[in-house]
Amino acid sequence: MMLILLLAVASAAGDGLPPMPDAPATASGECLRSLPLSKGSSVPVALVDDAGLARCSAVCEPLASYAHLLQLEQHAILVRRLYEIDTHELKASRDRWRTEAENATSQPWHQAPWFVAVTTTALVTGALVTYDLSTRSTQ
Numbered sequence: 001m002m003l004i005l006l007l008a009v010a011s012a013a014g015d016g017l018p019p020m021p022d023a024p025a026t027a028s029g030e031c032l033r034s035l036p037l038s039k040g041s042s043v044p045v046a047l048v049d050d051a052g053l054a055r056c057s058a059v060c061e062p063l064a065s066y067a068h069l070l071q072l073e074q075h076a077i078l079v080r081r082l083y084e085i086d087t088h089e090l091k092a093s094r095d096r097w098r099t100e101a102e103n104a105t106s107q108p109w110h111q112a113p114w115f116v117a118v119t120t121t122a123l124v125t126g127a128l129v130t131y132d133l134s135t136r137s138t139q
Contacts, residue, residue: 031056 026032035044037060049055109115 029057031058
C-alpha cells in the first residue's frame, strides 16, 4: 500500500502534490492507538482484559517490514531522480539536434546545395561551349 502511494506521489510530483487522503473510518472493535510490543515483556493492559482476551482488534507488524518499506521508499525516490535526470538529458539532446537541424535548413540561398549544383553546371557547360567554339574557329 505504501509503495502504491509513493508511486502515485512520485508520478504526480511534476504537477504538484496530490491532496492527502482522508483517514479511513475506524472499524468496530479497533484499537484506538498504536501500542508497542517487546519480546520478553508483558502485553500492554490496553490490549487484553483480566481473562487474557483481546480488548480490541489490531495487526502486529514486524519491525523488519517497516524497515523494508523505508528501503522501498528510498528506492522509489532514487528511481524518480534517475527518471528526471534521464528525461532532462533526452530533452537537452532533442533540443540540440532540433537546433542543429534548424540551422542546417536556414543557410543562405547562395550556399544551398541546389544553387551550388546549378551554378557549377552552368559554369562547366559555359567553359565547354567556349572551348568548343574556340577550337572550331581555329580549324
